[in-house]
Amino acid sequence: MNHNFENIREIIQQVVDHNQFFLIDFIVRGSENSRVIEVFIDGEKNISADECALVSREICRQIDETSLLKSYRLDVSSPGVDRPLIYLKQFPKHINRIFEIEFRTSGSSSSFKGRLVAIEDDLLTFQAGNEIKLKHQDIIKAKVIVSFN
Numbered sequence: 001m002n003h004n005f006e007n008i009r010e011i012i013q014q015v016v017d018h019n020q021f022f023l024i025d026f027i028v029r030g031s032e033n034s035r036v037i038e039v040f041i042d043g044e045k046n047i048s049a050d051e052c053a054l055v056s057r058e059i060c061r062q063i064d065e066t067s068l069l070k071s072y073r074l075d076v077s078s079p080g081v082d083r084p085l086i087y088l089k090q091f092p093k094h095i096n097r098i099f100e101i102e103f104r105t106s107g108s109s110s111s112f113k114g115r116l117v118a119i120e121d122d123l124l125t126f127q128a129g130n131e132i133k134l135k136h137q138d139i140i141k142a143k144v145i146v147s148f149n
Contacts, residue, residue: 035072
């Protein structure tokens with residue numbers, strides 16, 4: 001990543017932190033004259049379009065003040081259900097939802113589908129026929145399964 005992109009990442013991280021969200025992903029694509037910056041943020045509660053717009057305006061203002069890019073488009077959004085959860089703070093708002101979990105176990109990995117039923121400190125409890133307790137650090141991938149019931 002070049003120096004400008006590192007500076008842009010720092011700006012994005014500072015704005016996201018200041019607004020008490022967390023940065024899930026940051027993608028820069030396109031050519032120098034047609035740059036697209038995609039920023040995915042999440043929070044302990046669901047994020048509104050207004051909150052994404054606020055973060056977007058703050059990021060744009062700071063990028064423009066520093067003249068890091070000549071021409072760009074910035075897209076700020078929540079990660080959506082297709083992206084795995086990364087931070088422990090993302091899980092509480094998904095209690096009672098079904099997850100697809102991949103986790104580390106004895107040097108290998110295993111997976112299951114189950115309902116998140118409880119969180120205590122860094123221990124997540126899932127119901128998957130039987131109760132499965134996992135430390136957050138042992139989870140490799142956690143995706144919410146969309147249900148239209």
